[in-house]
Amino acid sequence: MKSKSLLYLILFSALVAGGASCTKLIEEFKSELEEGSTNVDPAGLLITAYTSLNTPYQQEQRWVMQEISTDAAMAPTRGGDWDDNGMHRAIHLHTWNADNGYMNNTFVSLGTAIYNATNVLRFSPSQQQGAEARFIRALAMFDMLDLYGVAPIREGASLEDFRIAPEVLQPQAAIEYIEKELNEIIAQLPNSDTKSAYVANRNAAKVLLMKLYLNKGAFLNRQAPTFAAEDMNKVITLAKEITASGFYSVSAAGKYFDNFAPDNDTKSTENIFTLFNKNGERGGNVDRTWNTIAHYNMRPGGWNGWCTLSDYYDKFAANDERRGIYYNYPADTTSNRSKGYNRQNVGFFAGQQYNWSTNEPLQARNPANTPLIFTREVTIRTSGATLETAGIRPMKYAFDYGVTGQRNNDWVVYRYADVLLMQAEAILRGGAGTALEALTLVNSIRLNRGVTPFVSLTLDNLLDERARELYWEGWRRQDLIRFGKFLQAWQEKAADPDPKTLVYPIPSQQIAVNPNLSQNPGY
Incomplete structure (x- = not known):
């Protein structure tokens, strides 16, 4: 019974993420669970929720939308290779539309992660299991908000009856939901170090909160972000708490790539949250x-x-x-x-x-x-x-x-160097702290990378430092939007004529099946 129920859950999650329905499958699914729901193992469902993140994150889908849309990466068409009806070119050129394959594939993958995480909560998980599931859900909802400007979620009646379309949270409501979720679960998450970074933990939740507060102004007004001192002070406080945990240090000189090595789970001094990859066990796409x-x-x-x-x-x-x-x-x-x-x-x-x-x-x-x-x-x-x-x-x-x-490199989602860079940025944007303090934070990274320390720190050279430190880790688009540079021209991409590209379109397929979704302006 357990294996069959779990199979239904895995196969069904992609269908329900976007609001689609299939009556026969729904009835079989519900009947199966009602017949033996006590046999559904929340630990197995939690692993499914974690694994849901591998595809969008590990240099695919979400990663493409965050990196190939920027000056950091490009997927050129090489003769007849890498054409795919211009799908990759459109991402770099900012000429995408709602039917671009990356729009729907990423939306479905993140929606599946949200559903799989929420589904764990239906089967009496332990307090820690429930907290881990809620962290995964908050992470995927944050990505939805960042990419599409909304965050769909199934809860309550819509989780039980798939004929009810998922609720769609607008930016302010999504920010408040994610913030509330994370603050409620932090104490229930394990206080674990780099050796267990693939398990949602307290410091991972704090990093996600930092990113939420730092990007809040951009999520609410992408063309002209504002940065409230209160939000910047929250970023700084959380960064100091992460440092005070004593679990992390900037990688020593010559050890930067320890964070990404096949045995990064044992040798990294920076990794706060990663995606698990182990040959013969689970993972994929790395x-x-x-x-x-x-x-x-x-x-x-x-x-x-x-x-x-x-x-x-x-x-x-x-x-x-x-x-x-x-x-x-x-x-x-x-x-x-x-x-x-x-x-x-x-x-x-x-x-x-x-x-x-x-x-x-x-x-x-x-x-x-x-x-x-x-x-x-x-x-x-x-x-x-x-x-x-x-x-x-x-x-x-x-x-x-x-x-x-399958390779054994765990995929890095959050690193300690990013924490320090965000702390420095929050100071520069009006949070508590001095210019010297922000400069010292950034130079603590630069010295270990073998480069000359900065004499002074500005938003411009801080953005460039984020480009160097976090290249191809899936943050460049978010950074460029927050710093007001995503619409500018760069190599092989003209300046954007329309600010609509600051948010991606809602996929056409999703609007067709969820009446609560409406298209973003300009698409």
Whole structure:
């Protein structure tokens, strides 16, 4: 009975997330649960809720909408590859519409996470299990609010009767709901450290609250955000509480990529909340961090797709550890490590690439015998001699050669460095603290990354520091909107003619099945 009920729950969650209904399935589903609801294990449902986050977060869906829409990332069409009816190009160019595949796929995935988390609460979870589920729900609702400007949720009657459309919370109501949820559950969450970062914990809830307060003004007025001193002081207080827990420190020099390593669950000093990936157990999609950027002839071969832009790459000093190093880690079983070639294996891949078995220069595949030299120059449509080589390729998660199948790198959602950067920003935006205090916070990160400390701190160089520290972690769009720069022109993207792009359209498919949804202005 338990396994069949759980199967219904998993299959049904995507359907109900958007408000669609299927009478026969609903009746079978409800009958099954009513017949033996005491046999439904809330622990299993909680794992399902956690796993719901892997697809939108791990360099797919939500990640695409947060990064490829910015100056940090692009998915160029390479000849006939990566065209997909212009879906990827539209995200970078800000020419998307409500029928773009990313709109609906991400909406459904986040809606599924919200539903799966809420569903845990129906089956008598322990106090901690219920708190973890509510954290997952709050996280997914925050993303909905950030991306689409609304937060749908099924509770009460609509959770029991799927013919009732989900409620849709507008920005102020969504902010208040998320804030209330997090404040109610913090004390019920485990007070765990970096070794259990894949479990929702008190400090993770505090980081989410920090992000809520810091972005509140942008969520309420995206064209002209305001930053209330009260909200900024809450950000600062929460940051100090996280620091006072004693669990975290900025990674030491040479250890930045520990946060993203296959064994980051044991060696990171920064990770506050992560998504679990373990070979043979659970997880998924973390391989996309490699596949989306790697050339076919690299080891392992990838799909030769996404890249960054040279202006973004140029934000990094040559000696900035974050730009790229040879990272010595146990799961590297190639000759690059065993024979001491020590070729760069993490960070931004630019210039000539090498075979990590022979240490010989790699060649492109088409045109054949062309050196595999990743170039600074890239256009959103590439062809000819640079078809396979255009664009600098960021790789943040060191590849796990030690396993076949699912890699063991846990995906980083929240890190301590982000906490310090948000604290500094809140001070600059009028919160309690001095300019020197904010500067010291940022320089504590820069010194450990091997770069010269700032002499002074402004919003502009703080935004650039966030670009360096948090590249390809899924925050760039949110940052650019908060700093008032998302509508500006950058490489391969003209200035936005219409501020409607500060929020994504509600997917057409979702409006068709949920009468409580209405399209965002301009779409």
